[in-house]
Amino acid sequence: MLYSLYEAGFYAAAPLRAAALAARDFWSSPLNPARDSEAARRIYAGADLFVNLTRRYGRPAWGIHEVQIDGKPVRVSEETAWSTPWVKLKHFARDPDDLRQAGRSEPEPAVLIVAPLSGHYATLLRGTVQTFLQDHEVYVTDWENARNVPIVEGRFDLHDYIDHIRQMLRAIGPRPHVVAVCQPGPPTLAAAALMAEDAEPSRPASMTFMGSPIDARLSPTVTNKLAEEKPFAWFESNVIYTVPAPYAGVGRRVYPGFVQLAAFMSMNLERHQEAHLQYLQHLMRGDGDSADKHLDFYDEYLSVLDLTEEFYLQTIDQVFQRYLLPKGELEHRGRLVRPELIRDIGLLTVEGENDDISGIGQTQAAHALCAGLPEELKEDYVQPHVGHYGVFNGRRFREEIYPRVRAFIGRTQPAFDKQRRSA
Incomplete structure (x- = not known):
């Protein structure tokens, strides 16, 4: 109503x-x-x-047509590399001739940026994408507004999200790097753990989590406390509504x-x-x-999208109320998710000192979960003087956080390049 x-x-x-x-x-x-x-x-x-x-306010355009690399303009074209009714995997392809003019003749690491599915469109990461384009082949998850997906397309829940991440990594190719911003942290870690256990060729070479609620029990914020204090039935009864006509998703139950x-x-x-x-x-x-x-x-x-009922409620239940992943109890399609089995995927966690959405320690929790990783493949960084948005965008991100992420990706990339060449 x-x-x-x-x-x-x-x-x-x-x-x-x-x-x-x-x-x-x-x-x-x-x-x-x-x-x-x-x-x-x-x-x-x-x-x-x-x-x-x-x-x-409708879906904003990406508007990324050019990037400066070492002082040289490089044209960028926006392509859809893979898609379902729920997401388009966007590839921001840099012009090969322009790259050569900028002195970049060798292939550069492929990075999947997993944008949050938490209310705003993926274009909120426009600045993040532009920054990564200086040194990487960049892919980003461009999620669809649930009210525009016809009900005949079925459900989309947290486990479908995990499956989508796995399928997008496969579409990119062998050993891409993945960067999860905020909400996607838990499902991205789950996808990586499943791929590592199966020794999939497209499992990530590294994973970077930025301001993610890997363990929302730590340093709880106002958002965490709201999810804890309200019973699950309250969310079912008070924030879920039915999409009306004339939207394509008429009849679908959503969190608007x-x-x-x-x-x-x-x-x-x-x-x-x-x-x-x-x-x-x-x-x-x-x-x-x-x-x-x-x-x-x-x-x-002010440009926002609707989330499916099942995705939103499962996220509240499993991530913010029962904490299944950090407690070692998360199951995916009847299979226990085991981050401790990750052996060869680099792990970088980034947090903001003043983050009021994901408190200090929530992202760092990934290190304890990935107990099987050698210390040389782990790194943690807390950026002083930034809040949640500053972890992945803005001047401090460009000048202080991104160079660390770039260096970490570069440090984990050569070994896997060597593996590919000898395979």
Whole structure:
């Protein structure tokens, strides 16, 4: 019912939104002689803010067409390397001729970046992808909005997620590296453990976990405490709704993106209110650069997707309430997941000192679980002065975290190159 009311509210606001658009266009038109007056800027700012608060935010474009490598421009094309109704495996292919011009003639390590399926689109990692493109062949999981998947396509749960990671690693080829950002940590570790036990040729050469709830019992945050304090039945009864028409997934039970977005924003409501007030003031002062920065951030932040009921509830139950993976009790398709059997997959964990989503220690827990790994294949790093988002994006990521990840991938890559050449 809530989903239908939400949609009804959006369409009911359409006349007001159209009027605000007309006012915004009129008072900003170069043909309007009063456009530079204080009154015009105030009306324009108010109309623009109303439009942005009530419009629909769709899937953002990746928009990655070029990357700078050693000071040389290298063209990038976006390709779909593998897909199901639930995900597209995006390959950001760098132009071979441009790479040679930049002095990169040898093949570089393939990296699968597993984007979180937790409310936002994978494009939230645009900066992460652009950074990795400097030194790697980059693939990323571009998850689909559950409301757009017809119900005839069946279910998608946490174990389907694990299967998808395994299949994508196979599609990339022998011994790729995998980087899991936040939520995908537990299922990615599970996939790697299963592949290691089976000695699959496409098991990862290394795995990097960034701000991931491998063991959510450690340093619990507000998010962890909410999942703990509420009984499982509360989540079933209060956050799951049915997709209405006209979406392709009509009838599917989901955790709606707008519900999760409301939860995100309520955690820092004053900060978001202040940001929008500053945006209004920037527009009234004619400060277009500051206003554009605000829009760039919120165009991404307010673009959300729905999660299937079964995936969301299993994640709450198995990751945040029963902690099956760190307790050694996680089963996949009737088979116990055993990270201690991983012997030849490098492990790097990265955490942020001020992370308020995945507390210090939650990601580091992977080291204890991978007890069979030699110490030379393990590394841990805590980045000072960054929160959750700063672990995988922003200046400190580019300048301090990424060089460590690149070095770790490079350190684990040569041995596997040697294995391939002698095979």
